[in-house]
Amino acid sequence: MGKKIAAYPGSFDPITYGHVNIVKRTAERFNKLYVIVMNNPNKEYLFSLSERLEMVKTDLKGIKNVVVDTFDGLLVDYLKRHRIFNLIRGLRAVSDFEYELQMANANRSLFPELEIFFLMADTDFSFISSSMIKEIANYEGDISKWVSKNVEIKLKEKLSK
Ligand code: ADP
Numbered sequence: 534m535g536k537k538i539a540a541y542p543g544s545f546d547p548i549t550y551g552h553v554n555i556v557k558r559t560a561e562r563f564n565k566l567y568v569i570v571m572n573n574p575n576k577e578y579l580f581s582l583s584e585r586l587e588m589v590k591t592d593l594k595g596i597k598n599v600v601v602d603t604f605d606g607l608l609v610d611y612l613k614r615h616r617i618f619n620l621i622r623g624l625r626a627v628s629d630f631e632y633e634l635q636m637a638n639a640n641r642s643l644f645p646e647l648e649i650f651f652l653m654a655d656t657d658f659s660f661i662s663s664s665m666i667k668e669i670a671n672y673e674g675d676i677s678k679w680v681s682k683n684v685e686i687k688l689k690e691k692l693s694k
Contacts, residue, residue, distance in 0.1 A: 537564035539619035539650070542571050542608055546578045547684045548589045549666055551658035555623045558652060560598045567617060568593060572605035579667055579691060591683045609644040618646050625654040625662070 539559060545552060560566045570589055572582045580588070582603055590601050604611045612620065620640065622633055637649045653659075661679045670676050670688040677685060 538567070538615075538617050539563045539565075539621050540567040540569055540612060540615075540617045541621040542569040542604075542611075544573075544576065544578065544663065545570050545585050545589050546580055546663050547585065547666070547680065547688065548592050549658070549661050549663060549680050549684075551623065551625070551654055551661040551679070553592055554655045554658050555621065555652055556593060556599060557596060558655075559621050559650075560596055563619070564598060566599050566621070567615065568599055568601045569608070569611060570601070570603045571608065572603060574605070580687070584687065584691075588681075588684050588687060592681050607643075609640055609647070612644060612647065618648060620647055620649045622649065622651050623654055624651045625659050 541556060541559060543552065556566065556568060568589060570582065570586050572578075578585070582605070586601065586603055593599050593601060608620075612618070622637075624630065624633060633651065640649065641647055654661075658679075666676050666679055667688070670685075671692055676688070680688070
C-alpha cells in the first residue's frame with residue numbers, strides 16, 4: 534500500500550525552519566516525500582500560491598527524496614490520486630492538538646486507508662509559526678533565526694508594499 538511514500542501538506546505562508554525540520558526528519562525515513570503547498574480559497578494568505586511555492590522550493594532544494602507540489606482541492610483527493618497512504622503533520626503545543634485531531638478524523642473518515650503521523654516539533658522550533666514570523670516581521674523585528682534569507686527578503690518586500 535505505497536508504504537514508503539508520504540505527504541506533508543501545509544499553507545507554508547511562509548515556510549519556516551520549523552517546517553524544514555519536519556521535512557528533513559521525514560524525508561530520511563521515507564523513499565519519497567511530497568511537500569504539498571495547499572491553496573484553500575476560504576483562507577487568506579499573505580503570499581500568493583506561486584510565491585509560497587517558490588519559497589518552499591528554494592528552502593528545500595538539496596533535500597533528497599522531496600517533491601514539491603501545489604494543490605487547491607480536497608487533500609484526500611490528491612492523496613488518493615497519487616496513491617499516498619501516509620500523511621505527516623507537525624505538533625507544536627497542546628493548542629495544535631484539537632484542530633489536528635479534528636482534521637485527522639475527517640481525513641481518515643474520507644480515506645480509511647490513510648495513516649497519519651504526527652511529529653513533535655523540535656524544541657528549538659516548537660514556538661515558531663508562520664503567523665508569529667509575519668507579526669514580528671511586520672514590526673521589523675529580527676526573524677533571521679527562524680526563516681531563510683530568501684524568506685526574510687520576500688517578507689520585507691511584501692510588508693513594505
Ligand atoms: P496549515 O494551514 O495546514 O496548518 P502550516 O503551514 O501552518 O499549514 O503548517 C503545516 C504543518 O506544519 C502543520 O501540521 C503544523 O502543525 C506544522 N508546523 C508548523 N510550524 C511548525 C514548527 N515550528 N514545528 C513543527 N511543525 C510545525
